[in-house]
Amino acid sequence: MTDASSPSATSVQAPRSSRDKLLDSAIACFDEHGLTGMTIEQIRRHANSSVGSMYHHFGNREGLIAALFLQLLDDQIARSRAEIDAATTPRQTVRALVHGYLDWVTHHPVEARFMYAARSEVATSSSAGSLKEKNKQRFGPLLAVLKTGVESGDIRSLPRETFASLLVGPSENYCRAWLSDRVSGAPVDHTDVFVEAAWRAISTSPID
Amino acid sequence: MTDASSPSATSVQAPRSSRDKLLDSAIACFDEHGLTGMTIEQIRRHANSSVGSMYHHFGNREGLIAALFLQLLDDQIARSRAEIDAATTPRQTVRALVHGYLDWVTHHPVEARFMYAARSEVATSSSAGSLKEKNKQRFGPLLAVLKTGVESGDIRSLPRETFASLLVGPSENYCRAWLSDRVSGAPVDHTDVFVEAAWRAISTSPID
DNA sequence: GTCATATTAGAATAATATTCTAGAATTGTA
DNA sequence: TACAATTCTAGAATATTATTCTAATATGAC
Incomplete structure (x- = not known):
């Protein structure tokens, strides 16, 4: 994967924000399950995050997809x-x-x-x-x-x-x-x- | 609506099959709610049909979409x-x-x-x-x-x-x-x- | 008419999205 | 540093939706 797959252009060492990790995870889950098949739970787990965090950043599933x-x-x-x-x-x-x-x-x-x-x-x-x-x-x-x-x-x-x-x-x-x-x-x-x-x-x- | 919106080219009087009514309803529900927003329940009600009939004909939601x-x-x-x-x-x-x-x-x-x-x-x-x-x-x-x-x-x-x-x-x-x-x-x-x-x-x- | 098959019905269940409350971390300010 | 305000995270509880399952009804072949 090229560096462009990480949503924001952070430096090599910088720990990505929880938000960015969720976006990265969404791409990974999309790749594996398709747009309809990918679930909030999959994305949350892949990002080591929580549904609360997810909804805090994106509002809902549609918001996550639009942000990405x-x-x-x-x-x-x-x-x-x-x-x-x-x-x-x-x-x-x-x-x-x-x-x-x-x-x-x-x-x-x-x-x-x-x-x-x-x-x-x-x-x-x-x-x-x-x-x-x-x-x-x-x-x-x-x-x-x-x-x-x-x-x-x-x-x-x-x-x-x-x-x-x-x-x-x-x-x-x-x-x-x-x-x-x-x-x-x-x-x-x-x-x-x-x-x-x-x-x-x-x-x-x-x-x- | 033109006649082409009825999935099969039936004669004017012929009662459409349950299957075709479901496909018609799917288009109507898509128009109103979008692909992600349309639900099995909406389609079923619009077609005066049942979920059993739905799954009998199409297997699952994806099957309905593909058939249409x-x-x-x-x-x-x-x-x-x-x-x-x-x-x-x-x-x-x-x-x-x-x-x-x-x-x-x-x-x-x-x-x-x-x-x-x-x-x-x-x-x-x-x-x-x-x-x-x-x-x-x-x-x-x-x-x-x-x-x-x-x-x-x-x-x-x-x-x-x-x-x-x-x-x-x-x-x-x-x-x-x-x-x-x-x-x-x-x-x-x-x-x-x-x-x-x-x-x-x-x-x-x-x-x- | 009777059997076999296709179709319909809708309650029961499973999967998934979303909400909600509480707590932890962070930021700004004195 | 202390403290308040705000942002962020967690995960259980709830709501919504897809799917399964069993039984009943229609349809067609013989």
């Missing part, structure tokens, strides 16, 4: 941020976005599986607002870059609300398939294919 | 089949596939939301095999058409396992966003955008 989901989403965004910020051209930005996504899922398969399984639940929970915010945070700067591209004639003028789907849709679909064993090649190994597809979808001159 | 999922998947496949079979060129086939998907989700939003919510659970259940089979059934003929396209030079030679993602990934991503109220335009209204993107992704001459 949002923390992983933060990690996912943070890890591709440097790459995206370093990009100067629209094409580089697209590559950074797609590669960042494929790379994160490839190296955090359990976390990614959890996120796909929990997303629709989080989207209808009381944390739905935070989710929307983070999505804006993720795609906001990108949409700005694309807007200038549209003005300069490099990027096609398309319905704004379809851009994100055109860019990451194929990657997301492939990652889900990979995590369900429907395909075997690691997502990141198809970076060129998915970057090219994203570029073709939005570029005015798809074959440079 | 697979039945909806059948409906989804069946409804785009005519359009796909009628297509003669690769481009027409791609359009039929993408349009069929967008159209079904647009007109069966509750069913589609259920499928997205339940998919990862079904994929790890004992019905995972049936799911894989139906997916092959769906994309098998299509991959054959594409193969001839590759041989004739019209379709790019790409890793086989990425084709499905390139074709339906953006559509699926957009449909999820629509069902979560992150975008407002009905999926089917963006048919041209997503067909064009799919074609650009796989065609050797994307701008005809």
Whole structure:
């Protein structure tokens, strides 16, 4: 497991908080039993904690799942941020976005599986607002870059609300398939294919 | 509600079986309470049935969810089949596939939301095999058409396992966003955008 | 009609989530 | 340091929900 499986980036020696131990345990129990199969009791025992502590930190089961989901989403965004910020051209930005996504899922398969399984639940929970915010945070700067591209004639003028789907849709679909064993090649190994597809979808001159 | 929300295509007057009433009730309860929130007791009451009947037909909660999922998947496949079979060129086939998907989700939003919510659970259940089979059934003929396209030079030679993602990934991503109220335009209204993107992704001459 | 099988019913049980009260640890403040 | 306020932990008690079980009822084959 990479270090990203510990929810918060603590130093090597720092004892993780009880809250973080519970989140770590939730991922472990999810991996073993699935989202529906994992129980409060399993998580509590794995973390050497108590149900009281659990409910103190997260309110209820849904709150635990939402907290874990949002923390992983933060990690996912943070890890591709440097790459995206370093990009100067629209094409580089697209590559950074797609590669960042494929790379994160490839190296955090359990976390990614959890996120796909929990997303629709989080989207209808009381944390739905935070989710929307983070999505804006993720795609906001990108949409700005694309807007200038549209003005300069490099990027096609398309319905704004379809851009994100055109860019990451194929990657997301492939990652889900990979995590369900429907395909075997690691997502990141198809970076060129998915970057090219994203570029073709939005570029005015798809074959440079 | 369209007629497709009744799981089996019975005639107008035919009294639905107890099994079908339970499946209908499950969709209704899902719509009201979400996948995690819907309970056996709610479904049973809505269907005027009993828990015994429930467990007789489906074994357990997971079995009910899987049965409903697979039945909806059948409906989804069946409804785009005519359009796909009628297509003669690769481009027409791609359009039929993408349009069929967008159209079904647009007109069966509750069913589609259920499928997205339940998919990862079904994929790890004992019905995972049936799911894989139906997916092959769906994309098998299509991959054959594409193969001839590759041989004739019209379709790019790409890793086989990425084709499905390139074709339906953006559509699926957009449909999820629509069902979560992150975008407002009905999926089917963006048919041209997503067909064009799919074609650009796989065609050797994307701008005809 | 009668047997075998499929289906339904609902009470009883088991598994699980959640609440609640008390106590321990921690933090802020004088 | 002392002390109060607050946060955190513990785990028994409770509530909710899924599942099992036994018996009764319908359905279909012969």
